[in-house]
Amino acid sequence: MPDKLNIAVFASGRGSNFHAILDAISAGSIPDTRVVLAVSNNSEAGALAVARENGIPAMHLSQKQFPSEELFAEAMAGALKDHGVNFIALAGYMKKLPSAVIRMFPGRVVNIHPALLPAFGGKGMYGIHVHEAVIAARSKRSGATVHIVDEEYDHGPIVLQREVDVAESDTPESLAAKILPIEHRIYPEAIRLFAEGRVKVLGRAVTITGER
Ligand code: GRF
Secondary structure (H helix, E strand, O other): OOOOEEEEEEOOOOOHHHHHHHHHHHOOOOOOEEEEEEEEOOOOOHHHHHHHHOOOOEEEOOHHHOOOHHHHHHHHHHHHHHOOOOEEEEOOOOOOOOHHHHHHOOOOEEEEEOOOOOOOOOOOOOOHHHHHHHHHOOOOEEEEEEEEOOOOOOOOOEEEEEEEEOOOOOOHHHHHHHHHHHHHHHHHHHHHHHHOOOEEEEOOEEEEOOOO
């Protein structure tokens, strides 16, 4: 039996992916899983409001509150331990997680990215910039990717990916609007695979067992 997932969601913005994860948990689509903590670098983040509305501890934690990166990482690690976290889902988190925190949860930190990684990822590729780059490159396909987080931006191995067509008439905004509902589907789906113990990570290789 896989361990129960005790998730910390990290988010900087409105939190619609966070919401989608909570909806899937309440609908019973992700077994043995709870979100036990929400963390944001932004005290105004919609994601913190989503947490409070759902009775989930909401924590504003920013590097700016600490004199050094080490103390920041220590405080973050302490909060994760205190809440019994064993899995992290980044959902629009605009900061890099401290390496020490990533190393606490090998193969158990995931992120959602609004493009088909490894294309259109990396530093500066966030929010509308991703979709601007896809349109500027005249790509015919884009989509969303859930991947495991390592110490480089948008670099870890891919767990799930889904594609959409990019139309001639698409703008960065229309493309973002087309991809967001896909994110809301595949993120809970990917977390379900972990909750069912079906994701095996070996270095950069991800295997999904019991594929249906
Ligand atoms: C999503 O597009 C996600 O892929 C990206 O940031 C956005 C967050 O949106 N990493 P939300 O806060 O979940 O609504």
